[in-house]
Amino acid sequence: MNTKRTWTRPEITAVIGLLTSASGIAVLWAAGLEFPFYPPPGMLIMTAGALAFTLMRPRLRYAALVPALLGLSGVVGFVMEAIIGGGIGLANLTGDAGTAPIFGQALQQLGVVIAGVAGVVAIRSRAARDSRVSQPA
Template sequence: MNVKQHWTRPETAAVAGLLASASGIAVLWAAGIEFPVYPPPGIVLLGTGAVAFAAVRTRVRWAFALPIVLGAFIQAGFMIEGFTGGVGFANLAGDAGTAAQIGQAVQQLGAVTAIVGGVLTLRARTARRTPQAV
């Protein structure tokens, strides 16, 4: 059975959010922000997550969880780092320059978009499976 599956808006938003968040990390890296390893693991993690979600989005039930978990991981890391004296909030405020500020903003907006897209995908799939009362 070779049925073509169309992308829904929430699915598109989830993938776009993951890729935007990864590109935000790339901008941070290009702006000179130091990362503990090369290449920054967030780029690899988010890029792989976007590809995995795109590949299995219609075949497995848990696919919606990928953008939610990865977006939450990025947001949690940002918040934890920010409240423990890290550079996340400073980057967002522009203390490390405009490029770092843009990269940090894109990373965070992408993560939020991925979370929202994943949640809306979950909601749409749950609505399709739930029998309607007569």
């Protein structure tokens, strides 16, 4: 199998989504929000996910599971934190913590949604492309 495949739009979008989410977390950290340790774990996870997907993409058929699952976990984590954890993320979005956290939280959530959706689209398009290639002519 040819390992030098060109990037598809969903794959590029998935990486951009992960890096956007990491940037949003960086904005939250720069705005003074408290994180368990330095650097913020979510920023490390999203950046590592983008790097892992980039490195695995040519070799593994379902490498796009990385951005899809990270995106899903980001959205589920935000919703669960809003329901169970006191709603710090919602407070950031409504401006209770100032203006910079609004931007950072919106950027983070936009990134995880984009990464999740683009990851799923990338999986589906790669599977469809691989099934077309493997069919006899």
